[in-house]
Amino acid sequence: MIYGYCRVSTKGQERYGASLEEQRRQILNVYPGAQISLEAYSGAKSRPIFEELVGKLCAGDTLVVCKLDRFARSAQQGLDYISRLQEKGVKIHILNMGLIENTPMGKMMVTMLLAFAEFERDTIIERFNAGIDAARAADPEWRNGRKCRDIPQELIDRINRGEISIYAAAKESGIPRTTIQGYFNRLKQKSA
Numbered sequence: 001m002i003y004g005y006c007r008v009s010t011k012g013q014e015r016y017g018a019s020l021e022e023q024r025r026q027i028l029n030v031y032p033g034a035q036i037s038l039e040a041y042s043g044a045k046s047r048p049i050f051e052e053l054v055g056k057l058c059a060g061d062t063l064v065v066c067k068l069d070r071f072a073r074s075a076q077q078g079l080d081y082i083s084r085l086q087e088k089g090v091k092i093h094i095l096n097m098g099l100i101e102n103t104p105m106g107k108m109m110v111t112m113l114l115a116f117a118e119f120e121r122d123t124i125i126e127r128f129n130a131g132i133d134a135a136r137a138a139d140p141e142w143r144n145g146r147k148c149r150d151i152p153q154e155l156i157d158r159i160n161r162g163e164i165s166i167y168a169a170a171k172e173s174g175i176p177r178t179t180i181q182g183y184f185n186r187l188k189q190k191s192a
Helices: 020-030 048-056 075-088 104-138 153-160 166-173 177-191
Strands: 002-008 035-040 062-065 091-094
Touching (some): 020 035, 035 048, 048 075, 075 104, 153 177
Parallel strands (some): 002 035, 002 062
């Protein structure tokens, strides 16, 4: 049996040609009868659908993934999965690489490619963190993430006067409670 595995970890990946539908289409173009498993979950955490799929694969099955980074997050993790699957007699096809051969040369090639993929990911994270550090150095008020919604001054005044709780203010205004609470927490930090 042929099984395809497609994964996205962020909504941003949908915009850059790595959507679940695009991965599914690529696999079905090569293997029209493949049984596809879809997972929208960060690979940094557990991947329950992938783990279930790996557990049910048997000798003679083929696992198909579009790219190496959809298969594993690190060189060690990738080598562990490849070893486990090859011991079971499962073939692994990474569409942009080809079949992973269970030979010394095949193992060397996939080890190098996994190491390069991990290096690329680590470099991206390093540059991202350097950008955040630079932004914080330039503006101490800078925050990573979404901009806070404006909380109407009238609502702030009502909370300060004790006329309404933060929970009730959130329900009434439609502004998330955590946003309102965060505003008051930042005020306390500034006054301390």
